[in-house]
Amino acid sequence: MATIQWRPEVNVLTVPQSWKIRFVPRDVSRTDDLAAAMVAENPNYTLEDTKTMIATLARVIQKKLINGGQATIDGVVTFGLSFTGRLSSPDDPLPPVDETLHVDVRVLQPFLKEIKQKGIFEKRPVIEKAPxxxxxxxxxxxxxxxxxxxxxxxxxxxxxxxxxxxxxxxxxxxxxxxxxxxxxxxxxxxxxxxxxxxxxxxxxxxxxxxxxxxxxxxxxxxxxxxxxxxxxxxRSVLLINGLSHPSGIGILSSSEADLPYVSLLSATASASEMLRIQAVFDIKNNWLLLNLISMQEDGPMGEAVPITANISGALPGFAGSAVSDILINVTDYAALTTLVRDYYYGRLVDVLDIRV
Incomplete structure (x- = not known):
């Protein structure tokens, strides 16, 4: 029996440095390969018959999903649909499905359990040359x-x-x-x-x-x-569509969190503008400094506001900006501090596309 190969790989996103476990596939089996393997398991079927069955199974599962169903191959895998996105009101229509609809594939425990029990695992050496x-x-x-x-x-x-x-x-x-x-x-x-x-x-x-x-x-x-x-x-640009957001729009947060650490509640602006907000860890005072800055490095910036706890407050704009200020709400100061200090080397910046 062939082994399941793995190797250590540097996780460059962690501080201090850690290593993650990378699966090393021996090969990649496509339809022809899978069909040939199925014929070897059951010689009563021809190669072409088996390829037809694989294609038919794929079409049947797709049709089940198109008709709003869920498909399960017993003991192996379940196919279903899910949505992502956010509605401002329960009366809102469904956003474009190209942006919200996804197919979920969930491996069932009996299938996974047998792989764990029968698999023989082999460690491969760390690769020196890599991109x-x-x-x-x-x-x-x-x-x-x-x-x-x-x-x-x-x-x-x-x-x-x-x-x-x-x-x-x-x-x-x-x-x-x-x-x-x-x-x-x-x-x-x-x-x-x-x-x-x-x-x-x-x-x-x-x-x-x-x-x-x-x-x-x-x-x-x-x-x-x-x-x-x-x-x-x-980090992708965050769209702030409109000036008032009582429920808040998340900014300066980790995508691993269930809720944002900071939310933008409102902005005062005379025109649409793209600018940045930064959070800097002040080592001397052991707190965070938040302020608005321009899109140019070493460009104009607003007054830095010290943040030491969960708080709501305004960040002033800077010279030449159409944005006079923004109102933010810090809801998880401890997590924000950890994110800035440990994962962004002391400075976290988000680009805000504020549209009036």
């Missing part, structure tokens, strides 16, 4: 580690060259809470640089805006895929 993403810049906003619609990302580093059309080679944006999207739109690709037009997957809530970026490639035709994960989490 290293050193920096990600949004070329539209000229900011690092920011995702936005209709933008272009410039990735720089080493060992980055890969062919997206080759099986096993992929660049992936993955939501920290949910959502995973293999990227497909690229400009020039080299060992030192990649131009990427990001396809940003939806997460469960609009305020969950943290993403990881990874690149997997093979350095030889039959080599093992090697994956590099960017050390910093990317």
């Amino acid at each position: 290293v993403i050193e920096e990600v810049e949004n070329t539209q906003l000229h900011l690092k580690d920011v995702l936005s619609d209709k933008s272009v990302l410039h990735l720089t580093g080493s060992n980055l060259f890969f062919n997206p059309a080759t099986e096993g080679n992929e660049c992936v944006l993955e939501g920290v809470r949910s959502g995973r999207q293999v990227q497909s739109q690229f400009g020039p690709i080299s060992n030192a640089s990649i131009i990427l037009v990001p396809d940003i997957p939806m997460q469960n809530e609009s305020w969950q805006n943290e993403y990881t970026l990874s690149l997997s490639t093979r350095y030889s035709e039959h080599g093992t895929p090697r994956t590099g994960v960017y050390r910093q989490r990317l």
Whole structure:
């Protein structure tokens, strides 16, 4: 019996550094491979019959879902539908299904239990050569580690060259809470640089805006895929549509949380504007400083407000900004401090797209 292979891999998103367990697939079985294996298990069926049965099963499950049902292969797996998104009122219509509808595939315990009992596990050595993403810049906003619609990302580093059309080679944006999207739109690709037009997957809530970026490639035709994960989490632009939000719009939060640490309640603005809000950990005083800043590094910024506990308060705007102030509510100061200090190296920034 072949072994189930795994290897340690650096988790660059944790401080202090830790290692995660990476499954190393021996191969990838597609329809023809699965059909051949089924014929080997039951020679009464031909290869073509088996391929037809696999295709028929896929169509039947799809039709069940289209008709609002749920499909279960007893003891193996369940297929169902789920929605993500947020409604302002119970009377709101369903948002576009391209953004909200998902297919959930849940493996059932009897199937998983037998794999755990019969599997033989083999540790593989740590791979030395792997893609290293050193920096990600949004070329539209000229900011690092920011995702936005209709933008272009410039990735720089080493060992980055890969062919997206080759099986096993992929660049992936993955939501920290949910959502995973293999990227497909690229400009020039080299060992030192990649131009990427990001396809940003939806997460469960609009305020969950943290993403990881990874690149997997093979350095030889039959080599093992090697994956590099960017050390910093990317954060997508947060849309603030309107000036009054009594229920709050989450900002400056971890996508792993069930509720936002900070919410924006209202803004005073004479026109729509894109700006940033930052939270900086003040080591000397052991508190957080929050303020509004412009979209340019080293540009104008508003007065920094010390935050030492859960509190509601206003952050003033800065010279030349159409936004006079915003009102925020800090609901989990302890978690926010940990996030800023331990995961963002003392400075967390969100881009706010405030629309009047």
